[in-house]
Amino acid sequence: MTFNKLCPLLLTVFLAACGGGGESTAATPTPVTPTPTPPPTSSVCDAGNGDVNWQALAKADCDDLAQYGLFVNELDPTNNPNSPGIFYTLSTELFSNYASKYRFIFIPAGQTISYIDQQTLTFPTGTVLVKTFALPADTQVKEPQNETLIETRLLIKRDAGWTTLPYRWQAGKATLAIAGGRQSHTMNHQGDSLTFDYPIPSRAECKVCHQQTDSTGQSTIVPIGLKPWLLNTSLNGDNQLLTWQAQGLLTNLPAINTIALSGSPDNQQVSLQARAKGYLAINCGHCHSDSGYASVSGLRLGYFVDHTGFSYGICKQPPGWDGGPRGLDYDIVPGSAEHSILVYRQQLSEPKDRMPPLGRALTHTEGVELVSQWINGLSPTLGNCY
Incomplete structure (x- = not known):
């Protein structure tokens, strides 16, 4: 049985749960062969087979990140996504306490992204955005082997719209952290030793940053980083937007030299x-x-x-x-x-x-x-x- 989980949203608390009942049969004096009781229906989160668990991503807030089958190695969310996952990067990043970020996008088969000038790209239902945060021991050495996994955030476009799911890494496992948390860390930054508590956002806090109010006054969740001028950068020697276009993932792309550019502080x-x-x-x-x-x-x-x-x-x-x-x-x-x-x-x-x-x-x-x-x-x- 799966329990639905909803975060407190600033002033209002919503609780949702599901339950079930059973049935008993009176005993009879004559021995009979009992009818086998069917096993309980398995959770959609446990229905993965080593590939991306699209059914769970579309319907369930799974307790364990690994249940979604997003990565070949469920203990390493920094590389080797299962197909059709694609690694991407941004030319300018949100600062997150010098954390390294590993971003991946999963687009359902046969679906495409649509380019919109000066706005966030438009994504089909079923899209999954994955961002893992890892803190380095030294900010000058940002490599997975020298970092501590802290959190992985999912942004999933379901039938009702985008939803956020924060996962916290502990003891080699990423578990759903609806209420967020804090992780103490010490790092070297240009000769200074920095000790601090890294804040893992709650689901409610995710909404604070990702929410936008539409023309009807309704609050909706939207991606932040998937904008043309942030994606208009080179990855492995090739422009990301052109690569997505060549792969048939991105439509309506204009001439690349007409798209604005931004860059990191030192670029x-x-x-x-x-x-x-x-x-x-x-x-x-x-x-x-x-x-x-x-x-x-x-x-x-x-x-x-x-x-x-x-x-x-x-x-x-x-x-x-x-x-x-x-x-x-x-x-x-x-x-x-x-x-x-x-x-x-x-x-x-x-x-x-x-x-x-x-x-x-x-x-x-x-x-x-x-x-x-x-x-x-x-x-x-x-x-x-x-």
Whole structure:
């Protein structure tokens, strides 16, 4: 029997369970051969045969990640996905305490992804996105053999829409962690020893970041990283989008040179502006959008938002925040990262002050430097904040 599990969603708690009954037969004085009782119906989670368990992915929140049959070696979610799993990467990543991330996408046979310019790609029902997080002992040596598996997150597009499932790795096994958790870890980062508690998000917290409000006012879950300008990068020497097109997985792809680019903080082949805006978009833009969780803030940090305007934070005062210990006034002060709240909150660690508010226990020094460099290079004439 399978028990359905639903996370608490901030203020409301929903509980769902299923039950069954039995039946007894009165004894008879004459011995008879009993009719064999059929064995209980096996859980769909246990119906795998070594391949991807599509039936379970579509219907069940399995307790054990291995029950979905996503990887050849169920103890290693960093490589060798079962067919039709494909490894992919992003040009700009969400910072997660220097964790390495191993991403895979599974598209049902005969289905395709549709390209949409400046938006998240459109995926067919049955799509599974898999992202495993592993913490290195040294941030300069990011290889699976030198890392500790922490969590694997699934984003599955079922008939009712996208759903999130967080799994925590312990003792060589990944089990469903509806309530999330914390994992203590120590790593070396450029000569500094960092000890911290890595936050594994609960299912409710997954929704906070992934939710968007549609035109009818309904909240839906959507992928964050599967956008053209983040996928428009090379993997094994080939452009990922072109590879997906050649494999028959991606339709409506325009000329590749018309698609925007973003890059990691240290990618000098991409402009400083593209790198900074790409970083803010992937780390902040999903919430700071018209339909995101932080829409009420009025701050819009999407990749294609005009960065010279008030909505991008130029000389904009944030509602509901007092400026922190330094009493700063504006989200972005052109020419002065030191006086910009946006940079300041990247460095704060208290839950009520830090940004992003979830999934971060450490300050991303490289991200702070990137955004600071970009803001310092903005012309002060963009806004007269003082």
